[in-house]
Amino acid sequence: MAKLLDSGRRPTSVNKEYGSGSMNNTARKANLNELVDQFRQLLFSIEDNEGVVEDEWVDQMNGLEEGIEYKIDRCLLMVEEFNGQADVYKRRAKALGDHAKTVKKRADWLKQYVKRSMEILEIKKMSTDNFSTVRIQNSPPSVLVFNEDKLCALYEKSDYVVKTLKPAKSEIGAALKRGENIVGARLVKDNTNLQYK
DSSP, X not given: OGGGGGGSOOOOXXXXXXXXXXXOHHHHHSXXXXXXXXXXXXXXXXXXXXXXXXXXXXXXXXXXXXXXXXXXXXXXHHHHHHHHHHHHHHHHHHHHHHHHHHHHHHHHHHHHHHHHHHXXXXXXXXXXXXXXXXEOOOOOOOOOOSOHHHHHXXXXXXXXXXXXXXXXXXXXXXXXXXXXXXXXXXXXXXXXXXOOO
16 A cells, blocks of 8 residues: 555545544545545655654554455445446447337338328328328439449449548557557557456
8 A cells, every 4th residue: 555655645634533443434434535545644654753653553554444445345346336237228228229220110111101002092192180281292312322342342432432531549559669650649658447356
C-alpha cells in the first residue's frame, strides 16, 4: 500500500475512528476515496516521524487496510453485477431488434396483401373507418442490387460504390512501433487496466 503515497495530494488528517485492527462501522460507511486518503495520511505521518511507527497508527492502519480491502471487494462485485446487466441488456436489445424486424415484415406483408386485393378489384382509391384515404399510386423507381460482389468489383473506383473508411489500428500500431510517424495517431504507453478473478 506504500504506492498510495505516489498519488500527489496530501490528505489533511487521520480519523482515529478507523483504528482497532478490525474493520468497524466507520470504515464500512466511508467510501474508498476517504479510506485511501486516511491511509495515505498515516503513511505521511510515519514519513514525517522519520519512519517511527506509533502504536496507535498500527491499529489504524490495520483497520484501514481491512476497510480498503472490503470496499475494493464490494466495488468489484458491483463491476460484475453491472457487466452482467449490460450483457442482459445487449441480449434484450438483440431480441427486441429481431422482434422489430419480424413485426416490420408482418406490416410489410399486410400492406402488400391489401395492395394486391385492391389491384385485383381494380380499386385505386377508397376510405375506411380509420383512414380517410387509402390509394395505390406510382412510386419513384427504386434500385435493386442483385449481385453486390460483382457490382463492387467492377465499379470499385467509381461513384457507384461507397467505401467506409476507418483506421486499421493493428497496422498503425505496428508502424508506430517501428518508429514511423503516423499523422493523427500515437502509441499510448501508460495505459493500464484492472484485472480480477
